[in-house]
Amino acid sequence: MCGIVGYVGGKNTVVTLLDGLKRLEYRGYDSAGIAVVRDSALLCVKEKGKVACLEEKITREWPDWMEMTGCTGIAHTRWATHGAPTHDNAHPHMDGKSRFALVHNGIIENYAPLKKRLQEAGCVFKSETDSEVLVHLIAEFYDGDIFQATASALKKVEGTFGVAVISLEQPDTMIVARRGSPIVIGVGKNENIVASDVAAIVAYTQRVIFMDDDDIALVTKDSIDIRNIDNVPVSREVSSIDWSVDAAEKQGYDHFMLKEIFEQPDAVANSIRGRLDKANVSATLSGMNMNPREMAMINRIVIAACGTSMHAGMTGDYYFEDLAGISTQVEQAAEFRYRNPIIEPNTLIIPISQSGETADTLAAVREATNKGATVSAICNAVGSTIARESGRGVYLHAGPEIGVASTKAFTCQVTVLLLMALKLGRGRRMSREAGQQILDEVEQLPELIRQVLKTADDVRRVAEKYADMQDCFFIGRGYLYPVALEGALKLKEISYIHAEGYHAAELKHGPIALLEERVPIIALANDIPGKDKMIGNIQECKARKSPVIATATIGDTDIDGHADDILWIPQCSKFVAPIVTVVALQLFAYYVAAKRGCEIDQPRNLAKSVTVE
Numbered sequence: 001m002c003g004i005v006g007y008v009g010g011k012n013t014v015v016t017l018l019d020g021l022k023r024l025e026y027r028g029y030d031s032a033g034i035a036v037v038r039d040s041a042l043l044c045v046k047e048k049g050k051v052a053c054l055e056e057k058i059t060r061e062w063p064d065w066m067e068m069t070g071c072t073g074i075a076h077t078r079w080a081t082h083g084a085p086t087h088d089n090a091h092p093h094m095d096g097k098s099r100f101a102l103v104h105n106g107i108i109e110n111y112a113p114l115k116k117r118l119q120e121a122g123c124v125f126k127s128e129t130d131s132e133v134l135v136h137l138i139a140e141f142y143d144g145d146i147f148q149a150t151a152s153a154l155k156k157v158e159g160t161f162g163v164a165v166i167s168l169e170q171p172d173t174m175i176v177a178r179r180g181s182p183i184v185i186g187v188g189k190n191e192n193i194v195a196s197d198v199a200a201i202v203a204y205t206q207r208v209i210f211m212d213d214d215d216i217a218l219v220t221k222d223s224i225d226i227r228n229i230d231n232v233p234v235s236r237e238v239s240s241i242d243w244s245v246d247a248a249e250k251q252g253y254d255h256f257m258l259k260e261i262f263e264q265p266d267a268v269a270n271s272i273r274g275r276l277d278k279a280n281v282s283a284t285l286s287g288m289n290m291n292p293r294e295m296a297m298i299n300r301i302v303i304a305a306c307g308t309s310m311h312a313g314m315t316g317d318y319y320f321e322d323l324a325g326i327s328t329q330v331e332q333a334a335e336f337r338y339r340n341p342i343i344e345p346n347t348l349i350i351p352i353s354q355s356g357e358t359a360d361t362l363a364a365v366r367e368a369t370n371k372g373a374t375v376s377a378i379c380n381a382v383g384s385t386i387a388r389e390s391g392r393g394v395y396l397h398a399g400p401e402i403g404v405a406s407t408k409a410f411t412c413q414v415t416v417l418l419l420m421a422l423k424l425g426r427g428r429r430m431s432r433e434a435g436q437q438i439l440d441e442v443e444q445l446p447e448l449i450r451q452v453l454k455t456a457d458d459v460r461r462v463a464e465k466y467a468d469m470q471d472c473f474f475i476g477r478g479y480l481y482p483v484a485l486e487g488a489l490k491l492k493e494i495s496y497i498h499a500e501g502y503h504a505a506e507l508k509h510g511p512i513a514l515l516e517e518r519v520p521i522i523a524l525a526n527d528i529p530g531k532d533k534m535i536g537n538i539q540e541c542k543a544r545k546s547p548v549i550a551t552a553t554i555g556d557t558d559i560d561g562h563a564d565d566i567l568w569i570p571q572c573s574k575f576v577a578p579i580v581t582v583v584a585l586q587l588f589a590y591y592v593a594a595k596r597g598c599e600i601d602q603p604r605n606l607a608k609s610v611t612v613e
């Protein structure tokens with residue numbers, strides 16, 4: 001959940017590291033720090049708060065920082081787990097003699113006994129973090145070989161790590177290692193840059209090496225030597241990143257979230273490109289790597305995911321049951337491994353994760369794999385751990401999603417799920433006609449989303465009218481039920497308004513007790529099956545004096561007189577309605593948060609990728 005950058009080469013080290021940190025700030029932003037080896041000294045500056053605060057402090061403490069070229073350096077932006085966000089708890093951490101500096105992502109589970117032993121041996125700890133034990137261990141093991149010292153230290157720890165280490169002893173060398181927390185090496189010319197995320201690397205090179213678990217790399221400006229933790233050389237291929245640095249910049253938008261909302265017509269177009277099999281009225285999803293017979297054998301699907309990805313999975317549940325007739329269950333990934341899941345030979349496990357690094361979803365993949373299941377992941381981040389460990393799956397090709405609030409990943413995930421259901425359905429009982437209808441609608445999706453985006457100013461006006469609310473409910477039915485959950489999640493995470501998503505029918509079973517004039521209802525009342533019942537639910541809310549904001553289909557007069565405000569959605573079937581409707585709710589959340597002056601791209605307490613349990 002934190003961000004790591006490391007650089008070795010001839011450029012200005014501090015500028016390069018700060019640039020990388022800014023690109024990774026969406027990973028964590030409660031404190032940041034940097035360490036460089038310069039003129040026989042290991043220099044370190046850390047600061048509470050955002051990278052901008054660190055930059056100010058560097059300017060004060062290192063007046064010549066713009067001349068710091070050719071140094072080896074590491075940097076970190078933190079999302080606190082062990083210990084509050086303070087100066088001392090910020091990374092890098094150094095050993096007692098300031099010979100080694102280390103940045104760490106992940107959790108060292110056995111840090112307490114290690115710390116106790118190290119303290120008994122005379123080590124003085126400056127932080128409350130679990131990470132600091134690692135740097136003291138490296139110093140303890142060092143006997144002339146930084147690689148061996150790091151390997152020996154890492155063998156002592158239980159848990160997850162992505163680490164980068166520099167030292168006074170080998171000033172031109174950086175060591176990086178990973179287990180369960182990503183590290184990517186950007187391969188440059190006379191320079192190499194490492195990071196926990198390609199977003200920090202693409203400005204320098206699009207050639208990257210994704211490290212595997214228990215890989216340790218010794219990186220200099222012109223060499224990358226990767227071995228496993230037992231010092232056996234391993235070979236890792238160099239991959240190409242298919243997006244450029246522009247994709248990870250705001251390009252004139254006030255926030256990444258808004259940019260990503262507006263990117264959705266293109267993102268969805270990229271998700272479907274080359275995947276519409278018009279000849280067979282099906283979908284081409286070669287990454288699933290299953291032949292028709294294997295597909296036909298699937299008799300149960302289990303989707304494991306968290307947050308927004310889980311809401312996408314809940315929509316997939318409707319698709320798989322409706323279109324393919326396959327019994328489907330959606331699991332909170334955090335529960336999957338703890339509830340002894342039933343996995344039979346013909347069960348297909350679908351993990352869904354934008355980042356491909358979410359700890360609970362990854363653990364579900366591992367549990368399912370250990371039980372011999374067929375796993376086919378839906379991920380956005382190419383080369384991510386979940387994508388690689390699943391071995392098969394479908395990439396979204398949505399481009400980097402930087403805003404902490406997931407938007408384009410959701411619409412692309414649901415689109416891919418619809419294509420999967422089409423493929424599985426066509427391999428079973430779905431007629432060509434029914435399949436053709438899905439294909440036509442999927443092809444229309446970018447245009448349908450564009451039409452919603454054109455209403456952004458109308459959505460903004462409604463959002464601003466309700467921006468002072470303290471509580472609200474999103475209600476939906478059928479295909480729009482998961483969208484209600486997603487709309488509520490979007491609103492709460494960026495505006496801090498207490499928002500809950502409910503099935504409309506569930507209101508009467510308790511939450512209706514909370515309704516009154518200060519509690520608006522966002523009712524998803526598009527003209528799809530279930531609308532009549534939804535209008536009844538809206539009346540129940542109105543009777544309790546709740547103001548109602550409805551989504552409704554353009555031209556539908558049945559909604560007249562029922563809602564106080566309407567977000568208009570273009571005419572579309574129930575299959576694509578979730579994808580189209582959620583865009584209006586994303587805009588609604590965005591404009592409410594903007595009106596309230598919230599930090600939209602970096603909401604409090606949140607980080608983009610949750611790599612701890």
Ligand code: M6R
Pocket residue numbers: 306307308309352353354355356357358361404405406407489490493606608609610
């Ligand atoms: O990277 P993932 O899709 O696995 O992330 C899952 C959730 O952490 C994520 O969707 C989270 O709920 C977002 N902040 C929602 O906007």
